Amino acid sequence: MTTTAGATTDVRPCPISPVVELVFSRWTTPILWTLHEHGTQRFVELERTLGVTPKVLTQRLRQMERDGLVVRTYHPEIPPRVQYEISELGESLAPVFAALTQWSERHLPSVREARAAYSGPLPR
Amino acid sequence: MTTTAGATTDVRPCPISPVVELVFSRWTTPILWTLHEHGTQRFVELERTLGVTPKVLTQRLRQMERDGLVVRTYHPEIPPRVQYEISELGESLAPVFAALTQWSERHLPSVREARAAYSGPLPR
């Protein structure tokens, strides 16, 4: 565990932090969900469906493309057409989403109850 | 405008967004993980283990207590002692964490490959 005296104890963070950062950053979840549910989407479709500005949408899509979660296909036409679809790697997240969905259905009410019952500080 | 046939009124965002915000906000995942793995922890233990400043730690713990994910127990001693433990509701997230862990083990290498192979913009 800790090595010889003097050395700082190693702080081992939870192993899922990388995935969390990868998948649950802002907008990534809605984007993945939309592509998963509605299939291939064009840029403007995502823009309108999610209500996100083009700058941010581009940032997220580039990031997700780099990480291999989505596939971008450019069609050199006039006007240009770009398709975004979820990759196989992205689809492999399905069990995660399923677990999350199930948890929501079962336990989200409990959260609401807890919030209602909570009388301490931090009122939002 | 909205007269696109077929799709009536509702543009439904992904249903897991609330949970994501709840569980995967900054620091909440490491906190939950630590309490899940190492059991009950004192304030200063979490502070040191996670390397988080007391202000932020308090914010997160209050929020998670309000949401019913952790249980705070105050022992009026000198010096005072406060225990934080994961609640039953928090424990119910275990399947989610399990799915995430499994995905990490299986598919995180693919992400690294994708990043290495990616030659476009956005180099981080």
Add this chain to the structure above:
DNA sequence: CCGTATCCGTACGGATACTG
């Protein structure tokens, strides 16, 4: 020990305008 109070820097998202 367990927080709270205060200041501060920045990263991030939103809005707008413009280009190919």
Add this chain to the structure above:
DNA sequence: CAGTATCCGTACGGATACGG
């Protein structure tokens, strides 16, 4: 249509100091 460029406001986290 599919972005890029620019400006801007703020929410958030880190650092420090202090209090019960």
